[in-house]
Amino acid sequence: MTDKDYSKTSKKSVHVYDANLADGSDLRGFFESNSLVTATGFFRLTELYTGLTSTIFTTLHNDMKKDKVLQILSAGCSDGREAYSVAMSLKKLVEKSQISRPFAVTAVDINKNMIQIGRKGQYRLRRDELSKIDEYQEFFDIKEERLASVKPDITRMVTFKSADIMQPGILKYFDLIICANLLLYYKKEIRVKILNTLLQSLNKHGYIFIEGLGSRYMKNVGLERILPGSHFFKRLMTE
Numbered sequence: 001m002t003d004k005d006y007s008k009t010s011k012k013s014v015h016v017y018d019a020n021l022a023d024g025s026d027l028r029g030f031f032e033s034n035s036l037v038t039a040t041g042f043f044r045l046t047e048l049y050t051g052l053t054s055t056i057f058t059t060l061h062n063d064m065k066k067d068k069v070l071q072i073l074s075a076g077c078s079d080g081r082e083a084y085s086v087a088m089s090l091k092k093l094v095e096k097s098q099i100s101r102p103f104a105v106t107a108v109d110i111n112k113n114m115i116q117i118g119r120k121g122q123y124r125l126r127r128d129e130l131s132k133i134d135e136y137q138e139f140f141d142i143k144e145e146r147l148a149s150v151k152p153d154i155t156r157m158v159t160f161k162s163a164d165i166m167q168p169g170i171l172k173y174f175d176l177i178i179c180a181n182l183l184l185y186y187k188k189e190i191r192v193k194i195l196n197t198l199l200q201s202l203n204k205h206g207y208i209f210i211e212g213l214g215s216r217y218m219k220n221v222g223l224e225r226i227l228p229g230s231h232f233f234k235r236l237m238t239e
C-alpha cells in the first residue's frame with residue numbers, strides 16, 4: 001500500500017476510533033485488532049530523517065554535556081521499523097561526521113504483537129521499502145524473498161517496551177521524541193493529552209517531532225516549529 005492510499009484509509013480509521021471512544025471501548029484492544037493502524041515502513045517519512053541528520057542531531061549534540069547518551073523515543077513505534085531507521089541514519093551520520101556522541105533509542109507501542117516483532121528485528125520488506133533502504137544495506141542480512149534481519153550493531157541500540165504513552169510517568173527523559181502517524185487516530189482532546197504527557201518526558205533542550213496539532217495550537221502551548229514546513233518543535237525560550 002502506498003502512503004497516498006494509506007492516508008485515505010487512515011482517515012476512515014479515525015472515525016472508527018472516535019465512535020469506539022464514545023462507547024468507552026478498550027484502547028489496547030483497538031490498536032491490537034486493527035491491522036491498518038500499525039502501518040509503518042523503513043525510512044517512511046523523508047522529512048523526519050532529513051531533519052534529523054541535517055540539523056537536529058548536531059544541534060542536540062552541541063547543546064549536551066560531553067559523553068552524555070542522547071536519548072531518543074519512538075512513541076507508537078509499531079513493529080520497530082521507525083526506531084531501527086532512526087538508529088541506522090544516526091549511526092551513519094556519526095561515522096561520517098565523526099561526532100563523538102553515544103545515542104540510544106527506546107521504542108514504545110501499546111500493541112504487544114508489534115513489540116515482539118520489533119525485538120526480533122526480522123522483516124519481510126515491501127517492494128516500496130527496497131529503494132528506501134538502498135544506502136543502508138550494510139545494516140541488514142537480506143535472505144530470499146526480501147526477508148531481512150536487522151544486524152546486531154543496530155538492534156542493540158534499540159530497547160522495546162509495550163506501554164500506553166498516554167499514561168504519565170511510564171517514560172523517562174528524552175532529548176528527542178518522535179510521535180509520527182499516531183495522533184491522527186485520536187480526537188482533539190486526546191491528541192492534546194498525549195502531547196502534554198510526552199512533553200513531561202522531554203528534556204529542556206529537547207525536540208519533539210509530532211504531527212496532528214496545528215501551528216497555532218503548538219505556539220499557544222509554547223512550542224516553536226524548528227524547520228520551515230517540518231514537524232520538529234522546540235520549547236519557546238522564556239526569560
Ligand SMILES: C[S@@+](CC[C@H](N)C(=O)[O-])C[C@H]1O[C@@H](n2cnc3c(N)ncnc32)[C@H](O)[C@@H]1O
Nearest residue numbers: 031037038040076078109110111164165180181
Ligand atoms: C500508524 S502506526 C505508526 C508507526 C510509526 N510511528 C510510523 O510512523 O511509521 C501507529 C502506532 O501507534 C500505536 N499507538 C497508538 N496509540 C498508542 C498509545 N496510546 N500508546 C502507545 N502506542 C500507541 C499503534 O499501536 C500503532 O502501532
